[in-house]
Amino acid sequence: MPRRKSPRKIVAPPVFKGYKPFGSSKVCDGEVELLYEEYEAIKLADYDLMPHHEACHLMGISRATFARIYESARRKIASAFVEAKTIKTVYGNVYFDENWFRCNDCENAFTIPNPRIKRICPVCRSQSIQLMNSTGSTNNK
Amino acid sequence: MKTIITANGSDVNATLDPRFGRCEFFCILDEETGETEFIENKAKLQSSAAGTTAAETVIEQGVKKVISGDFGPKAKSLLDRFGIQMVILKDEGQIIANVINSITGK
Amino acid sequence: MSFKITVASGKGGTGKTTVATNLYWSLVKNFDNDTLLVDCDVEEPDDLLFFKNAILRSEVKVTQAVPEINTSKCTYCRKCVEYCEYNAITVIPPVQYASIAPDLCHSCGACLYACQDDALIEKDHEIGLMSGYDVGFGKGLLEGRLKIGSAAQTPVIRRVKKEALDAASVILFDAPPGTSCSVVTSVLDADFVIMVTEPTPFGLHDLKIAVELIREMDLPFGVVINKAGLGDRAVYDYLEDEGIDILEEIPFNEEYARKFSEGMILSRIDKNYAIHYQKIIRKILEFKQQ
Amino acid sequence: MIRELTVLSGKGGTGKTSITAALGSFAKNAIFTDCDVDAADLHLLFNPDILETHAFEGGTKAEIDPDACIGCGICQDACRFDAIKRTDHGWFEIDSLHCEGCRLCERLCPESAIFSIRSMNNQWFVSDTRFGPLVHARMGPGEENSGKLVTTVREKAREIARSKNYNIIINDGPPGIGCPVIASLAGIHKILLVAESSESGYHDLLRIIELISKYDVDIFGIINKFDVNAGISERIVSILQSNNIKITGKIPFDKKFVEAMVQGKTISEYAPGSAIVKVIRNTWEMISS
Numbered sequence: 037m038p039r040r041k042s043p044r045k046i047v048a049p050p051v052f053k054g055y056k057p058f059g060s061s062k063v064c065d066g067e068v069e070l071l072y073e074e075y076e077a078i079k080l081a082d083y084d085l086m087p088h089h090e091a092c093h094l095m096g097i098s099r100a101t102f103a104r105i106y107e108s109a110r111r112k113i114a115s116a117f118v119e120a121k122t123i124k125t126v127y128g129n130v131y132f133d134e135n136w137f138r139c140n141d142c143e144n145a146f147t148i149p150n151p152r153i154k155r156i157c158p159v160c161r162s163q164s165i166q167l168m169n170s171t172g173s174t175n176n177k
Numbered sequence: 178m179k180t181i182i183t184a185n186g187s188d189v190n191a192t193l194d195p196r197f198g199r200c201e202f203f204c205i206l207d208e209e210t211g212e213t214e215f216i217e218n219k220a221k222l223q224s225s226a227a228g229t230t231a232a233e234t235v236i237e238q239g240v241k242k243v244i245s246g247d248f249g250p251k252a253k254s255l256l257d258r259f260g261i262q263m264v265i266l267k268d269e270g271q272i273i274a275n276v277i278n279s280i281t282g283k
Numbered sequence: 284m285s286f287k288i289t290v291a292s293g294k295g296g297t298g299k300t301t302v303a304t305n306l307y308w309s310l311v312k313n314f315d316n317d318t319l320l321v322d323c324d325v326e327e328p329d330d331l332l333f334f335k336n337a338i339l340r341s342e343v344k345v346t347q348a349v350p351e352i353n354t355s356k357c358t359y360c361r362k363c364v365e366y367c368e369y370n371a372i373t374v375i376p377p378v379q380y381a382s383i384a385p386d387l388c389h390s391c392g393a394c395l396y397a398c399q400d401d402a403l404i405e406k407d408h409e410i411g412l413m414s415g416y417d418v419g420f421g422k423g424l425l426e427g428r429l430k431i432g433s434a435a436q437t438p439v440i441r442r443v444k445k446e447a448l449d450a451a452s453v454i455l456f457d458a459p460p461g462t463s464c465s466v467v468t469s470v471l472d473a474d475f476v477i478m479v480t481e482p483t484p485f486g487l488h489d490l491k492i493a494v495e496l497i498r499e500m501d502l503p504f505g506v507v508i509n510k511a512g513l514g515d516r517a518v519y520d521y522l523e524d525e526g527i528d529i530l531e532e533i534p535f536n537e538e539y540a541r542k543f544s545e546g547m548i549l550s551r552i553d554k555n556y557a558i559h560y561q562k563i564i565r566k567i568l569e570f571k572q573q
Numbered sequence: 574m575i576r577e578l579t580v581l582s583g584k585g586g587t588g589k590t591s592i593t594a595a596l597g598s599f600a601k602n603a604i605f606t607d608c609d610v611d612a613a614d615l616h617l618l619f620n621p622d623i624l625e626t627h628a629f630e631g632g633t634k635a636e637i638d639p640d641a642c643i644g645c646g647i648c649q650d651a652c653r654f655d656a657i658k659r660t661d662h663g664w665f666e667i668d669s670l671h672c673e674g675c676r677l678c679e680r681l682c683p684e685s686a687i688f689s690i691r692s693m694n695n696q697w698f699v700s701d702t703r704f705g706p707l708v709h710a711r712m713g714p715g716e717e718n719s720g721k722l723v724t725t726v727r728e729k730a731r732e733i734a735r736s737k738n739y740n741i742i743i744n745d746g747p748p749g750i751g752c753p754v755i756a757s758l759a760g761i762h763k764i765l766l767v768a769e770s771s772e773s774g775y776h777d778l779l780r781i782i783e784l785i786s787k788y789d790v791d792i793f794g795i796i797n798k799f800d801v802n803a804g805i806s807e808r809i810v811s812i813l814q815s816n817n818i819k820i821t822g823k824i825p826f827d828k829k830f831v832e833a834m835v836q837g838k839t840i841s842e843y844a845p846g847s848a849i850v851k852v853i854r855n856t857w858e859m860i861s862s
Binding site: 103104105 | 789
């Protein structure tokens with residue numbers, strides 16, 4: 037099933053797999069699935085105290101999408117706190133270091149999947165390349 | 178270094194196939210010698226997961242770079258995982274021979 | 284053996300849920316208190332909205348068994364890939380990569396037979412939720428709800444139908460719209476099918492396809508024309524030509540539309556409206572006695 | 574660059590197809606697809622001249638050769654879909670309504686008595702209409718609506734758009750939140766949500782928003798039949814706003830939609846001067862800008 041969500045960039049994945057409430061009188065029931073991009077939105081906005089217009093730029097998504105992800109993250113965390121649910125972090129719709137680049141000369145797009153590959157355009161060898169911060173890069177041809 | 182270019186036909190006069198998973202042929206290019214070999218994409222008629230199967234072929238061929246018009250999310254994550262560089266060409270109607278010339282710098 | 288009635292419709296938005304919930308009320312009040320309503324429209328389960336005082340009685344996760352590959356045992360022989368008809372398995376021997384995509388897996392079990400190395404273990408994969416509600420009258424509501432992003436409608440419907448089996452003497456199923464395999468799963472084994480349509484060109488076009496399906500399945504059925512008065516007479520001409528029973532016509536009325544929009548079971552408060560459902564029940568009973 | 578718009582609603586019957594068709598009057602250089610392959614209705618308003626008809630492979634179903642079956646029952650034990658039934662004669666047969674075509678029985682049968690047949694019930698078409706090309710399909714009754722047919726229809730539309738330089742593809746999306754909907758969203762740029770002022774319309778809207786919020790696309794919302802229930806319409810407005818969805822307009826309940834449909838016209842053709850058409854024109858301007 038082709039399912040093309042445009043990927044968001046994550047600087048670093050969370051260093052934990054989840055959180056569990058303790059001391060709750062009732063048995064912990066249910067869990068919320070916090071996506072990596074939601075973790076990242078909370079981290080950027082509320083931990084790094086970055087303004088939203090910068091945070092969305094960093095994640096390579098539009099302001100509206102950032103707002104949606106951030107809102108969803110806050111609601112999930114709130115519901116976990118209040119209802120004593122487990123928080124599970126799951127691999128959401130993200131990519132890490134294999135970003136898409138675009139060549140400023142020939143305008144072709146490409147990835148640089150590992151650090152040993154030279155940071156030049158594989159088509160015209162131009163060194164003038166830039167990270168594509170507009171997402172959905174592979175779709176918008 | 179070996180590179181795969183998705184092609185509409187089985188020789189260098191064919192054009193670039195803009196689809197990765199459902200392309201007609203893979204053109205396997207040896208960038209050092211300039212030699213090409215064309216293999217049929219067995220995934221093209223598959224009803225689902227064509228991108229994954231095509232990525233399988235690419236990985237088995239041991240190439241380091243794939244040139245196409247588009248990559249699906251599943252193919253992309255598989256190719257990423259094995260460190261294969263993806264290139265999306267802006268002009269889809271290009272003839273394979275020209276693509277080869279531009280990447281080999283001729 | 285319980286008597287199973289399924290409410291279906293080709294087109295969405297014809298009032299299938301309205302008919303199902305009102306019919307449930309009328310069945311409980313006028314025919315048999317031991318009636319259960321089952322919402323099989325797992326993509327958009329809306330029956331619950333018509334029961335403001337519903338109390339959650341039970342909640343069960345619906346899971347599907349999806350195999351995982353234990354790469355320490357896997358010999359990368361690709362036999363499982365060959366057996367999988369749904370292209371859900373990826374194995375790349377030179378790099379020792381093997382994985383299964385849960386969204387493509389139909390849980391048929393073929394790969395388990397294929398594997399000679401005991402490298403596949405099935406794990407439960409959540410695809411939806413099944414909830415039972417007390418609604419204050421009758422046997423209550425059983426609802427299937429597809430997890431958002433999941434594509435496995437039919438296994439959720441199958442699970443819900445299994446739960447409903449013989450749980451009441453009358454079981455009323457609310458099927459999804461359309462004519463796809465999830466409709467087939469919902470309608471299967473029904474003793475009587477009620478098709479809800481509206482007298483518009485869209486309604487007629489989708490009804491024809493749905494009739495084709497129900498006839499192919501060889502099930503007894505009748506048609507309820509909802510929103511009568513809107514549109515044209517083409518639906519009536521078609522039904523007459525085909526010799527299909529019109530169970531009842533329910534007129535369109537803006538006041539009704541407003542009350543439905545609030546999720547109101549109008550039969551409870553409006554006698555004139557309730558009569559339509561009493562007629563439908565009478566016709567179904569006539570059929571049952573034949 | 575080709576842009577793609579998909580019109581969605583979650584709930585069925587909200588007026589999605591009527592509104593998609595009405596956009597046809599305003600969209601220039603556009604190509605249309607009907608992604609609601611299960612209950613395709615757009616062609617009823619577009620009155621297409623079918624140029625090409627293609628068969629589309631459906632799923633496979635197993636069949637048992639009664640002469641070769643020895644009644645061992647291996648297939649029945651292995652089948653997870655309860656699709657294999659013992660006949661009165663002690664042999665076995667397939668219940669094709671249950672069969673999902675996994676072919677496990679075929680592989681296990683010691684007598685090779687089981688084979689698979691591929692259904693060719695689905696069809697798809699390329700047509701010419703007064704608004705531009707239309708790619709549409711008809712799914713055979715009881716086929717699995719897995720989204721493959723939707724993907725095929727959309728791929729064909731893209732191919733036509735590329736070769737004939739159309740700059741926008743407008744997809745009439747399927748109802749629900751399942752596979753066909755996901756297939757109608759792949760690689761699109763804009764979504765128009767058609768919300769209906771009812772309790773169920775509101776709830777289905779929440780579910781579709783949850784699904785599409787995972788996509789990074791521009792989302793627009795239009796509220797149909799908003800005067801049927803003012804209270805619910807307000808809740809719809811606030812849920813759209815809190816999700817950063819741009820509201821393009823509100824359409825009152827009007828029998829003109831049905832009257833236009835009966836005549837096989839879009840509302841923009843049937844009542845060009847009406848307030849509804851003004852809302853739809855405004856919607857189109859907001860989406861296309």
